[in-house]
Amino acid sequence: MVLSDDVSRFVRAAGPDHTDVQERMAAFAREHDFPNIGPESGAVLRLLARLTDADTVFEFGSGFGYSASWFLRGGAQRVILTEFDADELDKGREFLADAGLADRCVFEEGDAMETVERYDGPFDVVLIDHQKERYADAFHAARDKLAPGGVVAADNIMRGPIDFDALLAYLEGDAEALDHENDQTQGIADYLDAVRADDAFETTILPVGSGLAVSTRVE
Numbered sequence: 001m002v003l004s005d006d007v008s009r010f011v012r013a014a015g016p017d018h019t020d021v022q023e024r025m026a027a028f029a030r031e032h033d034f035p036n037i038g039p040e041s042g043a044v045l046r047l048l049a050r051l052t053d054a055d056t057v058f059e060f061g062s063g064f065g066y067s068a069s070w071f072l073r074g075g076a077q078r079v080i081l082t083e084f085d086a087d088e089l090d091k092g093r094e095f096l097a098d099a100g101l102a103d104r105c106v107f108e109e110g111d112a113m114e115t116v117e118r119y120d121g122p123f124d125v126v127l128i129d130h131q132k133e134r135y136a137d138a139f140h141a142a143r144d145k146l147a148p149g150g151v152v153a154a155d156n157i158m159r160g161p162i163d164f165d166a167l168l169a170y171l172e173g174d175a176e177a178l179d180h181e182n183d184q185t186q187g188i189a190d191y192l193d194a195v196r197a198d199d200a201f202e203t204t205i206l207p208v209g210s211g212l213a214v215s216t217r218v219e
């Protein structure tokens with residue numbers, strides 16, 4: 001448990017309601033046990049799009065478009081969705097068309113790590129929410145394409161297929177804490193090492209949803 005249930009409930013209750021289509025997306029996620037980013041972190045994505053006045057958002061791992069729908073609610077002019085599951089991406093096309101948002105979406109089927117190579121940027125916001133062991137590679141692939149003042153957000157920093165206690169021990173200086181951990185936990189640690197060591201970025205962790213690392217390009 002990262003946040004108490006009460007704090008999570010408070011953030012959710014005081015946060016924005018789902019639109020009708022987002023409510024259908026959330027129901028679809030529950031029905032299929034699909035890990036979308038959730039409304040607390042969704043509200044942060046909306047905020048990031050709004051604060052950066054986002055022209056272009058790039059997502060690593062879009063599922064059926066739930067996280068994209070929050071960027072679009074924040075006024076993003078264009079969201080590039082990447083997904084290697086064709087059925088999920090089709091479902092995203094359907095949901096976002098129903099919401100009247102599809103004309104601001106680019107749907108890219110395939111490996112996000114290859115898709116990103118076909119874009120020069122600039123990106124105003126990048127969401128990293130695909131394979132945890134590839135987060136650091138995604139950051140390195142996208143960092144030079146971020147606009148100054150642009151933001152990278154990475155999900156599942158504190159919760160998901162990772163060991164919170166082992167990560168905490170590692171961050172507090174126990175170099176051996178991850179020795180027997182899974183690739184996902186190691187992937188999140190590698191990601192945090194990469195963004196925190198990069199002088200062109202300022203990183204903070206927001207303990208909402210599954211935990212977001214937010215890194216702003218300052219150089």
Ligand SMILES: C[S@@+](CC[C@H](N)C(=O)[O-])C[C@H]1O[C@@H](n2cnc3c(N)ncnc32)[C@H](O)[C@@H]1O
Pocket residue numbers: 035036037038060061062063064065066067068082083084085088110111112113129130131
């Ligand atoms: C946690 S879900 C993302 C959910 C989405 N961001 C949301 O909140 O609605 C991760 C998704 O990334 C996709 N994925 C994982 N690795 C990928 C890759 N290398 N390229 C494209 N999609 C990938 C998975 O199929 C899955 O749908």
